[in-house]
Amino acid sequence: MEPKYQFVADALRRDIATGLYNDGETLLTELELSSKYSVSRQTIRQAISLLEDDGLVIRRRGSGTYVTHGPRKHGGVLNVGVITSYITDYIFPSIVRGIESVLSGENCVMSLSATYNRTDRERALLTRMLETSVDGLIIEGTKTALPNPNIALYERLFERNIPVVFINGYYPQLKHNVHVVTDDEGGGALAAKVLLSRGFKRIGGIFKSDDMQGHLRYQGYAAALQAAGLPISDERVLWFSTENKQRFLCEETGSHFLHHLKENVDAIVCYNDDIALMLIEQLSQLKLSVPSDISLISFDNSAFAGICHPKLSTLAHPKDAFGQEAAEKLLRMISGSAEKSSCLPWELVMRE
Amino acid sequence: MEPKYQFVADALRRDIATGLYNDGETLLTELELSSKYSVSRQTIRQAISLLEDDGLVIRRRGSGTYVTHGPRKHGGVLNVGVITSYITDYIFPSIVRGIESVLSGENCVMSLSATYNRTDRERALLTRMLETSVDGLIIEGTKTALPNPNIALYERLFERNIPVVFINGYYPQLKHNVHVVTDDEGGGALAAKVLLSRGFKRIGGIFKSDDMQGHLRYQGYAAALQAAGLPISDERVLWFSTENKQRFLCEETGSHFLHHLKENVDAIVCYNDDIALMLIEQLSQLKLSVPSDISLISFDNSAFAGICHPKLSTLAHPKDAFGQEAAEKLLRMISGSAEKSSCLPWELVMRE
DNA sequence: CAAATCAATAGGTCCGTACCTATTTGATGA
DNA sequence: TCATCAAATAGGTACGGACCTATTGATTTG
Numbered sequence: 001m002e003p004k005y006q007f008v009a010d011a012l013r014r015d016i017a018t019g020l021y022n023d024g025e026t027l028l029t030e031l032e033l034s035s036k037y038s039v040s041r042q043t044i045r046q047a048i049s050l051l052e053d054d055g056l057v058i059r060r061r062g063s064g065t066y067v068t069h070g071p072r073k074h075g076g077v078l079n080v081g082v083i084t085s086y087i088t089d090y091i092f093p094s095i096v097r098g099i100e101s102v103l104s105g106e107n108c109v110m111s112l113s114a115t116y117n118r119t120d121r122e123r124a125l126l127t128r129m130l131e132t133s134v135d136g137l138i139i140e141g142t143k144t145a146l147p148n149p150n151i152a153l154y155e156r157l158f159e160r161n162i163p164v165v166f167i168n169g170y171y172p173q174l175k176h177n178v179h180v181v182t183d184d185e186g187g188g189a190l191a192a193k194v195l196l197s198r199g200f201k202r203i204g205g206i207f208k209s210d211d212m213q214g215h216l217r218y219q220g221y222a223a224a225l226q227a228a229g230l231p232i233s234d235e236r237v238l239w240f241s242t243e244n245k246q247r248f249l250c251e252e253t254g255s256h257f258l259h260h261l262k263e264n265v266d267a268i269v270c271y272n273d274d275i276a277l278m279l280i281e282q283l284s285q286l287k288l289s290v291p292s293d294i295s296l297i298s299f300d301n302s303a304f305a306g307i308c309h310p311k312l313s314t315l316a317h318p319k320d321a322f323g324q325e326a327a328e329k330l331l332r333m334i335s336g337s338a339e340k341s342s343c344l345p346w347e348l349v350m351r352e
Numbered sequence: 353m354e355p356k357y358q359f360v361a362d363a364l365r366r367d368i369a370t371g372l373y374n375d376g377e378t379l380l381t382e383l384e385l386s387s388k389y390s391v392s393r394q395t396i397r398q399a400i401s402l403l404e405d406d407g408l409v410i411r412r413r414g415s416g417t418y419v420t421h422g423p424r425k426h427g428g429v430l431n432v433g434v435i436t437s438y439i440t441d442y443i444f445p446s447i448v449r450g451i452e453s454v455l456s457g458e459n460c461v462m463s464l465s466a467t468y469n470r471t472d473r474e475r476a477l478l479t480r481m482l483e484t485s486v487d488g489l490i491i492e493g494t495k496t497a498l499p500n501p502n503i504a505l506y507e508r509l510f511e512r513n514i515p516v517v518f519i520n521g522y523y524p525q526l527k528h529n530v531h532v533v534t535d536d537e538g539g540g541a542l543a544a545k546v547l548l549s550r551g552f553k554r555i556g557g558i559f560k561s562d563d564m565q566g567h568l569r570y571q572g573y574a575a576a577l578q579a580a581g582l583p584i585s586d587e588r589v590l591w592f593s594t595e596n597k598q599r600f601l602c603e604e605t606g607s608h609f610l611h612h613l614k615e616n617v618d619a620i621v622c623y624n625d626d627i628a629l630m631l632i633e634q635l636s637q638l639k640l641s642v643p644s645d646i647s648l649i650s651f652d653n654s655a656f657a658g659i660c661h662p663k664l665s666t667l668a669h670p671k672d673a674f675g676q677e678a679a680e681k682l683l684r685m686i687s688g689s690a691e692k693s694s695c696l697p698w699e700l701v702m703r704e
Numbered sequence: 705c706a707a708a709t710c711a712a713t714a715g716g717t718c719c720g721t722a723c724c725t726a727t728t729t730g731a732t733g734a
Numbered sequence: 735t736c737a738t739c740a741a742a743t744a745g746g747t748a749c750g751g752a753c754c755t756a757t758t759g760a761t762t763t764g
Contacts, residue, residue, distance in 0.1 A: 053405075077472065077473065077476040079476065079480060087448070087452065087464065088445065088448060088449045088452055093440065093445065096439070096440060097440045100439065100440055100466075104466070104468065109465055109466075109467075109473050109476045109477050109480070110465060110466065111463045111464065111465045111477075111480070112439065112463065112464040112465065113461055113462060113463045113464065114452075114456070114461075114462065115461075116456065120429065121429065121461050124429040124431065124461045125461050125463075128431060128461070128463070128484050128485075131483060131484045131485065132480050132483045132484050133480075133483065
């Protein structure tokens with residue numbers, strides 16, 4: 001059975017969340033609450049302590065207990081957390097730079113962390129964020145295409161009215177999921193159409209199975225093929241995940257895919273530049289060359305895409321602008337604005 | 353007057369810090385403490401609650417209250433905070449990559465933040481770290497050559513036995529200041545000696561006034577000149593700070609320095625590559641060219657040093673290795689090892 | 705009208721008691 | 735020897751009372 005102080009705390013929490021107390025209004029006094037809930041004043045104090053720990057209220061002796069749902073709790077400095085899958089790799093430095101360029105101008109401190117796309121690290125980081133009085137979060141969802149064990153932690157964030165902006169991937173099952181994403185479905189379709197317009201008919205794809213970007217890009221790819229009246233063959237599609245990314249091309253399924261590539265496929269939509277590079281590497285071992293034997297198109301336009309050999313044709317991720325958009329949206333949400341999600345378009349960069 | 357529960361909490365905190373309770377030993381029971389300090393059990397409980405909030409102890413019903421001073425509080429994941437002056441600029445991405453390469457292998461989550469070399473942000477970040485149960489910190493000191501208003505916060509970290517590794521700059525007034533730094537004094541001397549060996553006699557310098565690196569580099573520079581039997585002229589030395597870095601060369605003192613450069617100085621030791629680049633820019637406006645009119649040597653070997661024009665001669669900062677050293681040291685400290693500070697040498701990179 | 709004063713109010717500290725529940729431990733018995 | 739059970743132990747919840755102190759607003763006073 002739930003202890004009384006828990007019950008009272010939850011009731012108060014609910015009242016605060018439903019906006020019963022506007023602005024910096026004061027709570028009922030301890031004595032009033034004591035009689036309202038028919039418990040002793042000590043029990044009420046214990047309940048309010050919980051809210052205080054969560055940063056929901058502050059108590060002022062002689063004055064009252066005030067509801068705080070406003071930012072800037074730490075001497076006028078805003079606390080913002082940023083959680084992405086990686087920090088120093090791939091396109092993430094650019095995204096972070098975009099976020100930082102916005103936040104550093106405001107009176108903000110930013111805390112940056114990486115999940116490495118692991119839910120256990122996501123859990124540790126969310127727990128840590130819940131311990132602190134953070135004013136807002138920018139989060140890249142972890143394995144958004146799989147059931148997520150940390151949904152309850154996200155809900156606790158929302159209970160505390162902490163604004164969260166998701167980037168790249170989000171959790172559709174959440175009530176609040178303001179996000180800034182790229183148009184992955186449209187991008188998948190665009191990539192396929194580019195290859196179709198070059199006259200290719202047998203178009204394969206490599207997609208990521210554990211995040212929503214992979215699913216959506218596949219969806220767009222499949223829709224574009226269907227729209228062109230072409231069949232979708234499972235043999236032309238290869239799926240990989242975070243865990244087997246480094247070696248899926250060498251495992252049996254991947255190896256089979258590679259060895260029958262020439263018979264099945266003329267062109268491939270690659271999940272991202274990283275995968276495209278790995279694929280080129282493997283193809284060269286099979287004496288297949290890009291683009292003469294197989295054509296590729298990929299996503300992200302990472303730093304390597306323009307300097308590797310051959311240079312990759314790729315859909316360019318907005319990167320800096322993407323981070324800025326997310327940061328600006330978060331700042332507006334912290335200021336109380338109700339924000340809609342953004343979906344940024346890809347830009348086609350044709351190379352070899 | 354201090355409330356009793358505060359007094360008791362402080363006493364217990366002291367006992368824990370002095371190692372009275374080894375390992376995961378249990379505290380005296382609440383009733384025993386109650387009689388020991390002659391206060392009621394409720395007051396003892398209030399005191400222990402404070403320790404619990406600080407993560408110093410955990411209570412287990414039916415068993416006892418255990419002293420926890422051990423890491424891995426969050427489901428086996430280590431929490432490490434990294435606080436540097438900048439993240440995405442200059443040599444910091446390299447340092448961060450070095451740190452990350454070590455920590456990501458361990459079962460760690462890392463939280464990365466920037467102070468922009470401002471003590472108010474340092475304060476906000478330290479406060480936030482104190483709120484969380486962080487297992488260790490890597491911190492670049494903020495304005496280490498000036499009195500620091502956040503010393504008390506550092507002492508609170510040490511009271512909780514949270515290991516801290518300082519990088520680049522530290523606070524000498526602190527009891528604990530394990531640090532990983534470059535040999536700034538030796539570097540200053542080396543830079544001056546390189547110029548001396550080229551036959552220059554009138555060697556100037558530009559140094560940072562608000563961090564210890566600037567003071568030490570100046571000290572080495574001055575010592576090298578004295579050792580060579582040369583006078584140290586204040587007119588050949590220019591100081592700048594975080595705040596006026598962007599414009600100190602344009603302000604009156606800097607402008608005066610520049611306009612009388614040719615009469616006073618043959619060569620200059622620059623605080624870092626950034627400053628060297630700014631200086632070259634200003635010199636070119638005065639129709640002075642590097643290295644034909646003035647020779648420069650600087651510090652850090654940042655990414656720009658090798659690709660700007662003219663390419664800079666510079667003392668190379670160990671960067672990646674530096675970050676790795678700091679991270680490895682921190683991990684050892686978290687495991688209970690008593691670590692000494694490290695002072696890494698500079699490597700001379702002669703260019704134009 | 706402004707300053708000083710006072711009383712009511714609200715939270716903060718402290719105590720003692722009572723009873724609940726998880727853990728530990730040692731005695732008991734199969 | 736091992737499983738079981740019960741008592742002792744330690745923290746958890748809850749109450750009521752007493753008094754302290756900062757805040758606030760109304761009242762009095764100059």
